[in-house]
Amino acid sequence: xxxxxxxxxxxxxxxxxxxxxxxxxxxxxxxxxxxxxxxxxxxxxxxxxxxxxxxxxxxxxxxxxxxxxxxxxxxxxxxxxxxxxxxxxxxxxxxxxxxxxxxxxxxxxxxxxxxxxxxx
Amino acid sequence: xxxxxxxxxxxxxxxxxxxxxxxxxxxxxxxxxxxxxxxxxxxxxxxxxxxxxxxxxxxxxxxxxxxxxxxxxxxxxxxxxxxxxxxxxxxxxxxxxxxxxxxxxxxxxxxxxxxxxxxxxxxxxxxxxxxxxxxxxxxxxxxxxxxxxxxxxxxxxxxxxxxxxxxxxxxxxxxxxxxxxxxxxxxxxxxxxxxxxxxxxxxxxxxxxxxxxxxxxxxxxxxxxxxxxxxxxxxxxxxxxxxxxxxxxxxxxxxxxxxxxxxxxxxxxxxxxxxxxxxxxxxxxxxxxxxxxxxxxxxxxxxxxxxxxxxxxxxxxxxxxxxxxxxxxxxxxxxxxxxxxxxxxxxxxxxxxxxxxxxxxxxxxxxxxxxxxxxxxxxxxxxxxxxxxxxxxxxxxxxxxxxxxxxxxxxxxxxxxxxxxxxxxxxxxxxxxxxxxxxxxxxxxxxxxxxxxxxxxxxxxxxxxxxxxxx
Amino acid sequence: xxxxxxxxxxxxxxxxxxxxxxxxxxxxxxxxxxxxxxxxxxxxxxxxxxxxxxxxxxxxxxxxxxxxxxxxxxxxxxxxxxxxxxxxxxxxxxxxxxxxxxxxxxxxxxxxxxxxxxxxxxxxxxxxxxxxxxxxxxxxxxxxxxxxxxxxxxxxxxxxxxxxxxxxxx
Numbered sequence: 001x002x003x004x005x006x007x008x009x010x011x012x013x014x015x016x017x018x019x020x021x022x023x024x025x026x027x028x029x030x031x032x033x034x035x036x037x038x039x040x041x042x043x044x045x046x047x048x049x050x051x052x053x054x055x056x057x058x059x060x061x062x063x064x065x066x067x068x069x070x071x072x073x074x075x076x077x078x079x080x081x082x083x084x085x086x087x088x089x090x091x092x093x094x095x096x097x098x099x100x101x102x103x104x105x106x107x108x109x110x111x112x113x114x115x116x117x118x119x120x
Numbered sequence: 121x122x123x124x125x126x127x128x129x130x131x132x133x134x135x136x137x138x139x140x141x142x143x144x145x146x147x148x149x150x151x152x153x154x155x156x157x158x159x160x161x162x163x164x165x166x167x168x169x170x171x172x173x174x175x176x177x178x179x180x181x182x183x184x185x186x187x188x189x190x191x192x193x194x195x196x197x198x199x200x201x202x203x204x205x206x207x208x209x210x211x212x213x214x215x216x217x218x219x220x221x222x223x224x225x226x227x228x229x230x231x232x233x234x235x236x237x238x239x240x241x242x243x244x245x246x247x248x249x250x251x252x253x254x255x256x257x258x259x260x261x262x263x264x265x266x267x268x269x270x271x272x273x274x275x276x277x278x279x280x281x282x283x284x285x286x287x288x289x290x291x292x293x294x295x296x297x298x299x300x301x302x303x304x305x306x307x308x309x310x311x312x313x314x315x316x317x318x319x320x321x322x323x324x325x326x327x328x329x330x331x332x333x334x335x336x337x338x339x340x341x342x343x344x345x346x347x348x349x350x351x352x353x354x355x356x357x358x359x360x361x362x363x364x365x366x367x368x369x370x371x372x373x374x375x376x377x378x379x380x381x382x383x384x385x386x387x388x389x390x391x392x393x394x395x396x397x398x399x400x401x402x403x404x405x406x407x408x409x410x411x412x413x414x415x416x417x418x419x420x421x422x423x424x425x426x427x428x429x430x431x432x433x434x435x436x437x438x439x440x441x442x443x444x445x446x447x448x449x450x451x452x453x454x455x456x457x458x459x460x461x462x463x464x465x466x467x468x469x470x471x472x473x474x475x476x477x478x479x480x481x482x483x484x485x486x487x488x489x490x491x492x493x494x495x496x497x498x499x500x501x502x503x504x505x506x507x508x509x510x511x512x513x514x515x516x517x518x519x520x521x522x523x524x525x526x527x528x529x530x531x532x533x534x535x536x537x538x539x540x541x542x543x544x545x546x547x548x549x550x551x552x553x554x555x556x557x558x559x560x561x562x563x564x565x566x567x568x569x570x571x572x573x574x575x576x577x578x579x580x581x582x583x584x585x586x587x588x589x590x591x
Numbered sequence: 592x593x594x595x596x597x598x599x600x601x602x603x604x605x606x607x608x609x610x611x612x613x614x615x616x617x618x619x620x621x622x623x624x625x626x627x628x629x630x631x632x633x634x635x636x637x638x639x640x641x642x643x644x645x646x647x648x649x650x651x652x653x654x655x656x657x658x659x660x661x662x663x664x665x666x667x668x669x670x671x672x673x674x675x676x677x678x679x680x681x682x683x684x685x686x687x688x689x690x691x692x693x694x695x696x697x698x699x700x701x702x703x704x705x706x707x708x709x710x711x712x713x714x715x716x717x718x719x720x721x722x723x724x725x726x727x728x729x730x731x732x733x734x735x736x737x738x739x740x741x742x743x744x745x746x747x748x749x750x751x752x753x754x755x756x757x758x759x760x761x
Binding site: 009010011012013014015016017018019020021022023024025026027028029030031032033034035037038040041042044045048051052055056058059060061076077079080082083084086087088089090091092093094095097098099100101102104110112113 | 597598601605608609612613615616621624625628631632635638639641642643644646647650651654655658659662663665666667669670676677678679680681682683684685686687689690691692693694695696697698700701702706707708709722725726729730734737741742744745747748749751752753755756
Binding site: 320323 | 594595596620622623626629645646649650652653656657658660661664665668723
């Protein structure tokens with residue numbers, strides 16, 4: 001039985017466990033769904049899990065150094081990375097969905113099991 | 121009473137004068153009770169303190185003192201877990217939330233009448249004037265009617281997704297009120313990412329509207345939803361650009377700081393950046409689906425757009441949230457561009473929150489005015505206006521504002537001179553760029569051929585009209 | 592140290608996020624899966640707030656709850672004759688195994704490693720009051736090249752997307 005809120009305090013592993021679980025679910029969705037759009041959803045979940053890990057490291061980790069007069073952004077390096085991941089995720093979603101629409105126009109389906117032109 | 125046993129006779133006729141009178145009495149009693157409570161609090165009969173309604177902060181300070189005493193008196197075992205300020209936190213959160221909810225509810229109650237009445241006057245009719253004095257109880261009658269109505273679910277509709285959207289639309293409509301700066305130190309959530317909070321929260325309504333259209337299993341609803349989504353994501357860009365100009369100029373995303381900047385510099389941002397004001401206002405009408413941008417529910421084209429299939433109180437929720445959002449837009453225009461709670465020194469005499477409310481309702485009145493006056497845009501015109509006109513012009517204006525802000529950092533003239541220069545430059549730029557862009561894209565009103573009204577059959581739709589024009 | 596509210600919030604939001612992510616896998620209807628995905632993203636942005644990353648949390652809502660789901664439902668709408676179910680492919684058992692394996696691996700690593708974390712006092716001092724200004728300065732300072740590259744990438748992606756789905760003029 002914890003005696004105060006301090007014993008329950010959140011630490012880095014708490015967030016990393018959540019991040020790892022989301023990442024695993026993302027992989028499972030991306031690998032096992034048949035619809036191309038569902039696969040994309042899995043990939044977005046994975047990216048999000050990575051964002052969470054970045055932010056958690058940025059908050060709790062000591063490797064970045066702490067904010068100082070000369071380098072106030074030192075502990076926020078993780079945040080900057082997340083900004084880039086968000087950008088890339090948006091770009092990736094746009095292109096991937098355009099490709100899904102394109103594949104649909106050619107093949108009348110976005111079912112990844114039936115898009116097998118390259119099949120040997 | 122034998123009539124009570126008869127199921128048909130029991131049904132409430134909402135327009136009956138007896139019910140209206142009863143409701144009126146209830147409302148009057150409620151108002152009297154509120155005034156009584158307010159009198160007890162203000163006159164000092166409650167705790168010996170005198171409260172001035174011009175400064176709500178005094179009462180809040182006393183409340184906080186009292187809460188601190190309560191906090192100090194709690195057992196140590198509790199404070200070890202919950203922290204020593206938890207009563208203050210919870211009370212503050214609940215009080216603010218109650219305030220916002222009450223305000224929003226009262227707003228929706230009165231706005232239905234205000235809007236219909238104003239539109240009526242604009243169109244030279246009387247508007248609702250039957251239920252209660254001046255028709256003031258019309259919203260209550262409307263609500264009663266809507267609640268009584270049967271909720272129809274179309275065959276083949278996705279039931280789960282059909283039920284969700286009215287609620288989901290309501291949530292962002294309520295959440296945006298959190299960051300509204302009513303007065304100095306009087307806002308619920310004074311976060312330092314207020315501007316981006318506003319954009320983020322209002323963008324989540326898009327998906328709910330799309331769900332509504334999709335789940336209805338109705339072509340008109342789906343068309344309306346597609347139109348809405350296309351329009352909303354297009355007009356989010358100029359909206360964000362206009363807010364970006366505000367953020368660039370004031371150097372903050374915190375709404376209280378933005379208002380404070382305008383107070384400190386004795387200027388309204390709308391005077392400095394008329395283009396940003398126009399862009400924000402026009403894009404907001406698109407986000408709100410109001411005339412001149414209400415193609416999403418153009419009743420002459422696609423019945424009622426995404427809420428075609430919604431009946432009863434579900435439709436009522438869509439309708440209510442639209443009205444609430446319109447006032448929210450007025451509030452944000454007031455905060456960003458019209459100096460918020462300030463009125464050039466008058467805020468020391470008039471309660472600032474009343475000034476702010478007056479400005480917000482002024483913005484709302486302009487929206488109603490537009491709705492009563494302007495016709496509807498065509499879909500393609502609306503989209504091309506966003507992408508070909510508003511976005512490039514706003515981008516150039518953002519660039520100019522950035523240059524001005526940088527220049528102001530290096531100049532050391534008095535504030536008044538600098539800001540006059542900035543305002544003059546922006547106004548000149550606005551006039552020049554609108555003119556130049558119109559010429560550049562080939563829009564010349566004097567050479568535009570006026571199309572004679574032709575039968576739709578002969579015209580063959582837009583393509584034929586296009587041919588007629590270019591011929 | 593965190594107050595009890597943050598701790599309760601963390602567990603609630605973590606449960607919400609993981610549950611919604613599981614729903615993305617389990618739900619039968621593709622559009623319901625999109626909704627579950629949005630719920631997971633919103634829970635995730637709540638988790639970001641417990642990490643005092645206010646700007647990122649708002650950007651997360653803006654992009655993941657506002658923009659990407661709309662793109663997804665648009666893609667679903669633009670493929671009308673494709674199936675709307677969220678069915679698994681032939682590789683589902685393998686994919687599930689790999690996902691479980693990765694999750695187990697990450698959870699194990701997260702629990703077993705001794706991370707170089709800040710001590711409680713430093714954490715308390717570093718309250719991150721207002722990350723926006725710092726992130727902005729960092730983006731246009733130390734990370735300028737990456738920032739410009741990201742903007743070029745965005746432009747290329749959007750031009751590419753438009754070019755890909757463009758119908759032939761006829």
